Amino acid sequence: xLNDLEFDSKNFPTIIVNDGSVQTLTDAEAWAADNxxxxxxxxxxxxxxxxxxxxxxxxxxxxxFFSAFGYENFTYKESLSNAVRxxxxxxxxxxxxAPKNIEIYLHNEMAQTPFYPNIISxxxxxxxEKGGETILCxxxxxxxxxxxxxxxLTEKLEQDRGEIHYPHAFD
Ligand SMILES: [Fe+2]
Numbered sequence: 001x002l003n004d005l006e007f008d009s010k011n012f013p014t015i016i017v018n019d020g021s022v023q024t025l026t027d028a029e030a031w032a033a034d035n036x037x038x039x040x041x042x043x044x045x046x047x048x049x050x051x052x053x054x055x056x057x058x059x060x061x062x063x064x065f066f067s068a069f070g071y072e073n074f075t076y077k078e079s080l081s082n083a084v085r086x087x088x089x090x091x092x093x094x095x096x097x098a099p100k101n102i103e104i105y106l107h108n109e110m111a112q113t114p115f116y117p118n119i120i121s122x123x124x125x126x127x128x129e130k131g132g133e134t135i136l137c138x139x140x141x142x143x144x145x146x147x148x149x150x151x152x153l154t155e156k157l158e159q160d161r162g163e164i165h166y167p168h169a170f171d
Contacts, residue, residue, distance in 0.1 A: 002035055005042045012138060013048035018055075025061045028054050032068035039069070043119075048136050059088035062123040066091060074117035081113040095122070095134075106135050 022031050043049050076093050087093040110116040147154040
């Protein structure tokens, strides 16, 4: 499954599809533990890894699978965020509790918090029948392009960073 990894930043996200050899949660935990060094190297190069077809069905099994990579836990409480989330396990909490008709626009995850994790992991337990996509983008690359075309703007944004406010769209 990992033979195609190129460790190249042009691949975004890296997509790893279960070839059928990982059949149980125990298999998935063992596979993650055995391959974590290679996957972390790929993540460092591409910025995102998407797993498809693994036997992960709920928050508990996702916690077990993600824990196998050995990252230190960073609880939502530690971020000092005031957004409403529901913890399902010590590591797994909801992305938001907004009504379903509210669109969550592209944003830097936890950018409004004074503390934030180095790695963010997302899991979809129940896909929406319509819409519901989670958009990923390399904001560092967007910044580089913006900075090369509009350096005055990016310098102003950096100077004004303390003035950025995040309104609650669904208060
Ligand atoms: Fe978010």
